[in-house]
Amino acid sequence: MKILFATAPGYGLTLPVVPLIWAARAAGHEVLLATSSEMVDAGARAGLPAYDVFPQRDVWNDLMGSVSGNGTPEDELPEEYRLARRAGNPFGLFTVTMTEGTIKAGRLFGADLVVHTSDHAAGMLAAVALGVPALEVGNRVSWSVRDADWRAEHHVFGEDEVSDLMRAKLGIGDARPAVLARVDPRAPSMGGLAAGQEHPDERDGVPWWAMRFVPFNGGAVVPDWALRPADRPRIAVTLGTVVPVMSGVSSLAVVLEALGALDVEVVLAAGTADLTELGELPPNVRSVGYLALSAFLPSCSAIVHHGGSGTTAAPLSYGVPQLVLPSFADNPLSARRVADRGVGLSHDPATVDAATVRALVGRLLTEDGFRTAAQEVAAEMAAQPSPADVLARAVAALR
Numbered sequence: 001m002k003i004l005f006a007t008a009p010g011y012g013l014t015l016p017v018v019p020l021i022w023a024a025r026a027a028g029h030e031v032l033l034a035t036s037s038e039m040v041d042a043g044a045r046a047g048l049p050a051y052d053v054f055p056q057r058d059v060w061n062d063l064m065g066s067v068s069g070n071g072t073p074e075d076e077l078p079e080e081y082r083l084a085r086r087a088g089n090p091f092g093l094f095t096v097t098m099t100e101g102t103i104k105a106g107r108l109f110g111a112d113l114v115v116h117t118s119d120h121a122a123g124m125l126a127a128v129a130l131g132v133p134a135l136e137v138g139n140r141v142s143w144s145v146r147d148a149d150w151r152a153e154h155h156v157f158g159e160d161e162v163s164d165l166m167r168a169k170l171g172i173g174d175a176r177p178a179v180l181a182r183v184d185p186r187a188p189s190m191g192g193l194a195a196g197q198e199h200p201d202e203r204d205g206v207p208w209w210a211m212r213f214v215p216f217n218g219g220a221v222v223p224d225w226a227l228r229p230a231d232r233p234r235i236a237v238t239l240g241t242v243v244p245v246m247s248g249v250s251s252l253a254v255v256l257e258a259l260g261a262l263d264v265e266v267v268l269a270a271g272t273a274d275l276t277e278l279g280e281l282p283p284n285v286r287s288v289g290y291l292a293l294s295a296f297l298p299s300c301s302a303i304v305h306h307g308g309s310g311t312t313a314a315p316l317s318y319g320v321p322q323l324v325l326p327s328f329a330d331n332p333l334s335a336r337r338v339a340d341r342g343v344g345l346s347h348d349p350a351t352v353d354a355a356t357v358r359a360l361v362g363r364l365l366t367e368d369g370f371r372t373a374a375q376e377v378a379a380e381m382a383a384q385p386s387p388a389d390v391l392a393r394a395v396a397a398l399r
Contacts, residue, residue, distance in 0.1 A: 001395060002030045004111035006102050006123030007139075008094045009037035009060040012240070012310045016139040016185070017117060018046050019214035023388040024115075027395070034105040034123075036098055037061065045219065051109075053101025053122075063093050084162055089155070091119060092162035098122040099166050103129045113398065118145050118182070121158040125166060127177040134177040135394045137211075141186050141313040142334040146201065146208055179206045180397050183390060185213040187316060187380040190341050195384050209393065212384040215314040217292035225286075226296040230265050233301035233365055236293065236320075238269040239327075240308040251325065251349050253278055255304055256285060258357035264365075267296055302364040304357070307331030307346075312338060319378035321370035323360050325349035342373040 003024050007014040014035055024031050025048075033043040033050040037060035043050035062081065084092040099122040106114060106126050115135045116123020127134035143150045145157070157163075167173060182201060186192030193199060193210035200207055237255055252270070259266045260282025268281070271290045281287060288296075293314045297303065300320050305311045307326035312334040315322045322344035324335035335346035345360050364370050385393075 001112045001398075002032070002110050003113045003115060004032050004034055004102075004106045004109055004126070006034045006114060006116040006120055006126055007039065008091065008098075008117065008120045008122075009035050009039045011039070011042065012308050013117065013119060013139060014039045014042065015046075015216050015218070016213065016310055016313070017115075017137060018043075018048070018216045020115065020137065020211075020387040020391060021046075021048055023386070023391045027388065027391060029395070030109075032105060032109045032111070034098075034102045034126075036101070042218070046216070051105045053105055054097045057097075059093060059097050063090060066090070066093070083165065089160060089162055091121075091157065092160065095121045095125070095157075095162045095166055099125050100170060102126040103170070106130045106132070113180075113394070114177075115394075119157050121160070121163045121166075124158040124177055125163060125170075125172055128175050129170065129172050132178075133180050133398060135180050136182040138182070138184050138186070140309040140330065141190065141213065141316065142307075142309050142330045142337055144184050144186060144191060146182065146184055146199070147191065148202070176204075179204075180394050181207045181209045183209050183211045185211050185313075187213075187377045187384075189377060189380060190316075190337055192384070194380070209390060210384045211390045212381050212386050213313050213317055214387060215294050215297075215310075215317050217294055217310070217314065218290075220292040220295040222295045223288075223291075226291075226299060228299075230299055230301075233264045234267060234296075234299055235259055235264050235361065236267050236269065236297055236300045236303040236315075237305070238293070238303070238311060239273070239306045240311050251306075254352060254354050255325075255357055256282055258354040259304075259361065260284060261354070262358060262361065264301075264361075267291075267300070269293065302344075302361060304361065306349075307334040309334055316343060316374065316377050317381055319371070319375040321364040321374050323347070323357070323364060325352060341377065342369060343377055344370060344374070 033048045036054040040050045040052045080096040084096050102122045103126045114127035117139045138144045184192045188194040198207050266285040268287045302321050303315045304323045307324045324346040326332040326335040338344040339346045
């Protein structure tokens with residue numbers, strides 16, 4: 001079977017789906033990742049065949065520029081961009097730029113099935129245009145379109161003005177995709193489904209399936225220290241890939257000041273962010289640039305981060321307590337989920353100071369309830385169907 005995987009071009013939007021693509025390839029199916037911008041190269045580095053559905057521009061960088069107010073002036077943008085801006089829908093930019101190319105990729109590839117993420121209308125529209133079934137996969141642990149309260153406050157991807165405009169432009173019509181199932185990767189106690197549970201979607205009766213979240217943050221050359229037990233608590237610190245671009249790294253100063261005064265080992269994973277404004281780092285800070293969380297997070301006693309969905313999910317999978325200093329987008333929702341489940345703590349980064357960070361991290365290290373709750377969630381996730389199980393179930397449903 002030929003399976004087209006369609007994802008939006010951000011790390012947190014694409015990488016959670018990579019284990020499912022691996023499962024398809026390992027089962028003997030032909031796969032193609034249809035995405036754009038930096039995710040084309042990220043997919044190739046993950047060992048996947050990847051197709052750039054919008055090579056004309058770097059649509060991800062354009063979105064970041066638009067959101068930050070530092071982007072290309074509107075009158076210099078292509079018509080597709082102006083269309084998305086008028087609709088007031090940031091992710092609509094992916095719909096207007098990536099739908100036609102995703103359809104083209106599916107036709108050239110001869111796709112029998114389209115697997116797309118819930119937040120990527122271009123994949124849904126491609127399934128309709130190609131006339132093939134779809135499997136919709138959630139890629140967030142903070143929210144799901146299965147949640148009625150989420151749908152009450154947000155447009156559902158593919159059921160919005162921009163999608164309607166693309167239907168008309170590309171002659172797709174009003175048909176809905178033949179959805180085999182929708183997948184919820186959240187732990188049961190954090191909104192997801194337990195193994196064996198299957199809930200019909202109240203909108204159309206399509207079944208919701210559970211799937212284990214398998215962390216993937218890219219490949220890594222694992223350093224020796226990451227495999228050795230730490231001689232004191234090891235604390236991971238990261239801002240993900242978007243926050244440094246949008247807001248800089250100034251928020252790290254407070255965190256590093258706080259942790260520098262504790263008897264801990266700090267692993268700072270700041271990617272390619274420029275850290276010069278932070279000055280000399282405390283002696284207990286190991287700055288590793290980009291190092292996949294999966295390479296060292298299992299040896300950590302806690303993690304301090306920004307609330308990105310993938311960054312929130314990884315410590316849940318490993319049973320590591322977390323302190324979330326949420327930035328924007330769905331980061332505050334991730335922080336609320338963490339605090340409500342008792343797997344960690346959160347605080348507004350705009351008002352946090354070093355003393356507060358020290359106190360909060362101190363609680364994570366000394367109060368057993370946080371690690372117990374985190375380990376409970378990790379056990380829940382481990383009991384859910386694997387990506388391979390879900391893929392096999394989807395294929396069986398087509399036969």
